[in-house]
Amino acid sequence: MRFTWLIITIVSAILLIGNYFLSTADRMEGWDQNIQLSGSDSDSISFEIIDSILQTSIRDAVIPGAVVLVNRDGKTIYERAFGYAQLYAFGKKPLTAPELMTSQHRFDLASLTKVFATTFGIMLLYEQHKIDLELPAYRYLPEFRSQSKDSITIRHLLTHTAGLHPWRPIYYHAKTPAESRRYITHLPLKYPVGAGRHYSDLGFMLLGYIIEELSGVSIDSFLSENLYQPLSLEYTSFNPDPNGPPFAATSHGNPFEKKMVFEDDFGYDCDEDPTSFTGWRNYVLKGEVNDGNAYYAHQGEAGHAGLFSTAQELKILLDLLLNQGQYRGKRILSDKTIKAFIKKDRFGHGLGWAMSPDAIPVKNLPAGSFGHTGFTGTFVVGIPKYHLSVIILTNRQNLDVNSDGTYNSLTGLRMAVTETILDLVARQ
Known part of the structure; x- marks a missing residue:
């Protein structure tokens, strides 16, 4: 007692x-x-x-x-x-x-997309020897090549150390995934490459494009075929089917993002004319991705946001990592790949996964723990x-x-x- x-x-x-x-x-x-x-x-x-x-x-x-x-x-x-x-x-x-x-409710996972979709996608390509973490990103996205970006590797993108802007309102400049890709790949850097960790949605958008470039299909199709279906996950997807378990409601439109663009003192340093975009949603979002860049500029499917799932299905994906790449006798990844990704770098984080107490503020969290x-x-x-x-x-x-x-x-x-x-x- x-x-x-x-x-x-x-x-x-x-x-x-x-x-x-x-x-x-x-x-x-x-x-x-x-x-x-x-x-x-x-x-x-x-x-x-x-x-x-x-x-x-x-x-x-x-x-x-x-x-x-x-x-x-x-x-x-x-x-x-x-x-x-x-x-x-x-x-x-x-x-x-x-x-x-x-x-049974399905949730908009927001940035959990970065790990349960994009990081897993890169792990699968790494396992298949289709991607090298130390090679420059432009080897997989030729249009990304420039003097200032030539040294950016896949590892830099996974660890948020590529020097990219943390966030930009892509939908002010692009309406389709192809237009978004052109805009992001030509955007100048904000920080020196490798000099510090600056959490960036843009880096994971680029990783999403790389998955699609190397696989020849959409990120959703690639993950469905190589990860979700083999694990019998029915409700983990982008642009989820409305026929299925119900959705937990999220925001009332995009009030936070609108403030990011309209108010300079909100901390996001946007130089766009805020009135030049008029597509703001004016309803409660339910089964529709909250993130503006995923919804307005990527049609709901992007490397940084857009994935939906349930607690039960996320449990299976975490079990896969905790069980050295196997789930109920079915091997999806090697233990070597998992150890390569869930390993602290000099900033205290893994590849995709957060591992530092700054990002997982839990006292006495055992070494090797990871989250997002x-x-x-x-x-x-x-x-x-x-x-x-x-x-x-x-x-x-x-x-x-x-x-x-x-x-x-x-x-x-x-x-x-x-x-x-x-x-x-x-x-x-």
């Missing part, structure tokens, strides 16, 4: 520090009682703490809903859906009958030491932006859940 209260106290402190307790005016009630548990009585106590963390976050309007899944040794030891898949209509108008979240976050409210972490994966999928954007134009931070929530699980596993 003393241990339980200690954990509750620690969790409460984490949530308070993360500025999670917001106005009670927007509090919500109710959550789905879909739950799967296994383990001893002490396990159940810890799982109840996880329940409490999520329920508190929903009641205090941090998130409208979530699916949390914990997998260990290839078995799901905890899976639960909380709150609502959609709470508000466009303009933050409360729904009279909000849709409850279930563990997504702007829509998604998060995964794989922990090889315990053969453990934690998946937290939320639809935070359906609450709409705050008065300052930002969405609620989920750092405290992710820390609290993951650290509680780690504490449980370490005590077994």
Whole structure:
């Protein structure tokens, strides 16, 4: 009992520090009682703490809903859906009958696309000896060649060290994937190549083009044939089929991106005439990618964003990495390839995967752990030491932006859940 209260106290402190307790005016009630548990009585106590963390976050309007899944040794030891898949209509108008979240809901993965699509795609090409991580990117994208970019390698793109702009509103300059490719490949660099890590959507757009160039098909088709179908993943795809499990709703149009372009002091340094693009969406997005560059400029399919999936199917992809490239006896990748990609560089990260505490703010995270976050409210972490994966999928954007134009931070929530699980596993 003393241990339980200690954990509750620690969790409460984490949530308070993360500025999670917001106005009670927007509090919500109710959550789905879909739950799967296994383990001893002490396990159940810890799982109840996880329940409490999520329920508190929903009641205090941090998130409208979530699916949390914990997998260990290839078995799901905890899976639960909380709150609502959609709470508000466009303009933050409360729904009279909000849709409850279930563990089957599909989520817009946002930047988890970078790892569950693009990084896996490069791993497959590497495995097939079709790509060399140390060769210049222009060897695969000839139009990328220029004096300032000749030294940029595939490794630079995977590690966000190519010196590219972090973000640009591509849709102000391009309407199709081909036009986007021309614009990005000719864009000047923002930083010296290799001098620092500057997280870049553009780098992963380029990697997406390279996958398509080398495979001769779209990134979605390549991954479907070589990864998703062999693993029997039915609901992991770009431009998802509306016939299937329901979708968790995301943003009310693109208010955050619009602010990025229209307001210079928002921190994105855009020199485009903000009024020259008039295609902003004015409805709640559901089954349609939130990211503007993926939607407006790449028709929903890009190397940096656009993938949809479920918690159960992400679990399988993480299991593949934790099990040295095999899943249920089927080998997709070699252990050598996985070790080459999930290995810290001088900036503390892997290839595609984040491995530094700066990007995965979880205390006492064991060495070799890897993960990633997504702007829509998604998060995964794989922990090889315990053969453990934690998946937290939320639809935070359906609450709409705050008065300052930002969405609620989920750092405290992710820390609290993951650290509680780690504490449980370490005590077994």
